[in-house]
Amino acid sequence: MKIVVLVKQTPDTAKLSKRMDGLQLSADGGPRIVNPWDEYAIEAGLVLAEKNKGSKVTALCLGKPEATEALKRAIAMGANDAVLISDSVLAQADSLVTAKVLAAAIKKIGEVDLVLAGRSSIDGNNAATAVQIAALLDMSMLSYVASIEAVEEGSITAVRAVEAGRETVSDNLPAVISVVREINEPRYPSFMKIRKATKAKIPIWGVADLGLSDGDVVPQVLWEMALPPSRNAKIDLINGTPVEAAKLLADKLMSEKVI
Amino acid sequence: MILTWIEQRDGNVDTISWEAVTAGRQIADELGGELVALVLGAGVDGLANEAIQRGADKAVLVNDASLAQFRLKPYAATVQHVIESHDVKAVVMGASSSGLELSAYVAAKLGVGLAADCTDVAVEGGKVVISRPALIGNLVVKVNFGEATPNMLTVRRRIFPVMEADESRRGDVVSMNAVLGAGDISTEIKGLEAAENTITLANARIIASGGRGLGGPEGFPMMQALADTLGGALGASRAAVDAGWIPYEYQVGQTGKTVQPDLYIACAISGAIQHLAGMKTSKVIVAINKDPDAPIFKYAHYGIVGDIFDYVPALTAEFKKAQK
Numbered sequence: 001m002k003i004v005v006l007v008k009q010t011p012d013t014a015k016l017s018k019r020m021d022g023l024q025l026s027a028d029g030g031p032r033i034v035n036p037w038d039e040y041a042i043e044a045g046l047v048l049a050e051k052n053k054g055s056k057v058t059a060l061c062l063g064k065p066e067a068t069e070a071l072k073r074a075i076a077m078g079a080n081d082a083v084l085i086s087d088s089v090l091a092q093a094d095s096l097v098t099a100k101v102l103a104a105a106i107k108k109i110g111e112v113d114l115v116l117a118g119r120s121s122i123d124g125n126n127a128a129t130a131v132q133i134a135a136l137l138d139m140s141m142l143s144y145v146a147s148i149e150a151v152e153e154g155s156i157t158a159v160r161a162v163e164a165g166r167e168t169v170s171d172n173l174p175a176v177i178s179v180v181r182e183i184n185e186p187r188y189p190s191f192m193k194i195r196k197a198t199k200a201k202i203p204i205w206g207v208a209d210l211g212l213s214d215g216d217v218v219p220q221v222l223w224e225m226a227l228p229p230s231r232n233a234k235i236d237l238i239n240g241t242p243v244e245a246a247k248l249l250a251d252k253l254m255s256e257k258v259i
Numbered sequence: 260m261i262l263t264w265i266e267q268r269d270g271n272v273d274t275i276s277w278e279a280v281t282a283g284r285q286i287a288d289e290l291g292g293e294l295v296a297l298v299l300g301a302g303v304d305g306l307a308n309e310a311i312q313r314g315a316d317k318a319v320l321v322n323d324a325s326l327a328q329f330r331l332k333p334y335a336a337t338v339q340h341v342i343e344s345h346d347v348k349a350v351v352m353g354a355s356s357s358g359l360e361l362s363a364y365v366a367a368k369l370g371v372g373l374a375a376d377c378t379d380v381a382v383e384g385g386k387v388v389i390s391r392p393a394l395i396g397n398l399v400v401k402v403n404f405g406e407a408t409p410n411m412l413t414v415r416r417r418i419f420p421v422m423e424a425d426e427s428r429r430g431d432v433v434s435m436n437a438v439l440g441a442g443d444i445s446t447e448i449k450g451l452e453a454a455e456n457t458i459t460l461a462n463a464r465i466i467a468s469g470g471r472g473l474g475g476p477e478g479f480p481m482m483q484a485l486a487d488t489l490g491g492a493l494g495a496s497r498a499a500v501d502a503g504w505i506p507y508e509y510q511v512g513q514t515g516k517t518v519q520p521d522l523y524i525a526c527a528i529s530g531a532i533q534h535l536a537g538m539k540t541s542k543v544i545v546a547i548n549k550d551p552d553a554p555i556f557k558y559a560h561y562g563i564v565g566d567i568f569d570y571v572p573a574l575t576a577e578f579k580k581a582q583k
Contacts, residue, residue: 123393135363
């Protein structure tokens with residue numbers, strides 16, 4: 001099987017603090033990690049490849065040149081190779097431009113059976129890229145996959161975690177799958193593999209390498225980022241014995257009409 | 260016109276769709292034009308009129324066995340067809356699992372802009388402008404759409420109010436056929452294991468959550484009793500889930516669920532940024548914690564410094580009285 005795993009480099013939200021707010025964290029040069037949801041996709045790809053001899057797992061990322069680090073993490077976990085798409089014309093890429101470019105790269109990689117992605121990214125959180133790639137490439141789409149049951153004879157069966165419960169679905173290959181955390185426990189790369197990954201040569205493709213022109217990658221969505229309004233942090237501390245405090249709190253919550 | 264999708268399962272509408280109708284109504288009123296509800300399913304005729312009573316001007320009804328259950332491709336093909344045969348300025352859906360998928364898929368087919376999980380919609384200078392949270396609630400992003408229409412957007416759960424059904428509201432209901440035939444659909448739904456809890460974290464009005472300070476799984480029945488008394492749902496912090504005290508499906512926060520209840524009661528939860536990301540926009544937050552310096556107190560509206568094993572049972576007893 002030929003498997004492509006989509007990897008995004010995102011701000012490291014564990015570094016948020018009083019001294020580093022959302023804007024500072026997002027600014028160029030801020031601390032970065034592999035989007036946490038994508039690690040589950042990488043692991044799912046590696047597990048499938050282990051089960052199907054002769055498989056290949058390629059990690060694919062759109063990002064700035066420093067996103068190479070995220071791809072090295074995927075290689076350290078066990079991906080066979082990786083491709084970075086990076087081009088200054090993509091600096092303002094929206095979800096559709098991202099999907100277009102990644103879809104073109106998947107076509108260029110060629111004969112891909114399965115594209116794996118995390119359910120969303122912790123920065124943009126549109127949960128759109130994987131779905132839009134499926135739309136552009138006319139692949140089957142299985143979102144929120146909690147377990148891959150079978151991949152055989154041109155079809156895939158998986159369990160999806162949705163509001164109503166756990167839905168078992170089968171569809172044709174090639175397919176795009178987005179995964180949720182329940183699917184696995186991502187492995188920690190060994191020291192040896194991390195060392196090997198640091199030496200990996202990762203090709204960088206630009207828009208022209210994908211047969212796209214600048215006109216193909218004009219975003220349809222433009223955005224401005226700001227910090228959320230800080231909450232009027234005036235806490236009402238309730239003192240007293242458990243019985244007294246419970247009575248006071250119940251009264252307050254009733255007057256706020258939330259109970 | 261503005262189009263809004265009414266999401267249903269077995270004829271039961273997901274409340275988030277009525278919230279989307281409210282957001283769509285606001286856009287239609289400010290931008291001008293009709294709000295049209297799109298009802299897809301099998302045997303769902305009645306929902307078209309309900310959508311009109313809750314704020315739509317008209318409805319398009321597609322009743323077809325192939326649409327009995329939500330499957331992305333047949334739903335998307337029909338939504339795309341409806342959009343292509345009308346002058347649609349904006350499409351509003353709920354940011355449910357299915358709404359996120361359907362909106363993104365159709366936006367890609369049409370080559371139009373998408374904004375997911377919006378918490379505010381407005382019209383400025385004749386154009387739709389939305390706000391949405393990003394970076395797990397640490398940024399607010401204002402989105403302007405490009406020239407291509409329709410603007411595709413989904414609204415976050417429990418942000419927009421549901422309008423009461425007004426039985427005097429009337430409007431045309433147009434029936435249409437599904438676009439894909441049964442033979443064109445490769446997706447096969449083999450079964451559904453229904454979720455155990457009818458009150459899920461996503462739609463709960465009240466949530467009582469427990470964290471590391473519970474000290475073990477034996478603290479959760481006490482938390483469940485508190486949640487049950489209030490007709491709410493049980494939640495947990497990542498620390499409690501990682502410790503194996505409660506399953507992952509209860510986790511609130513960055514790698515769990517994002518919730519927005521009217522009341523969030525955080526018990527023995529310190530308030531790590533990752534947990535706050537999932538709940539800090541709750542309308543009223545109550546924190547109970549032994550540690551007076553716990554970060555959760557900076558976000559709570561009401562706080563009790565004390566042992567949850569003393570205070571939670573007292574609260575449950577008091578709320579029981581209050582409910583009567």
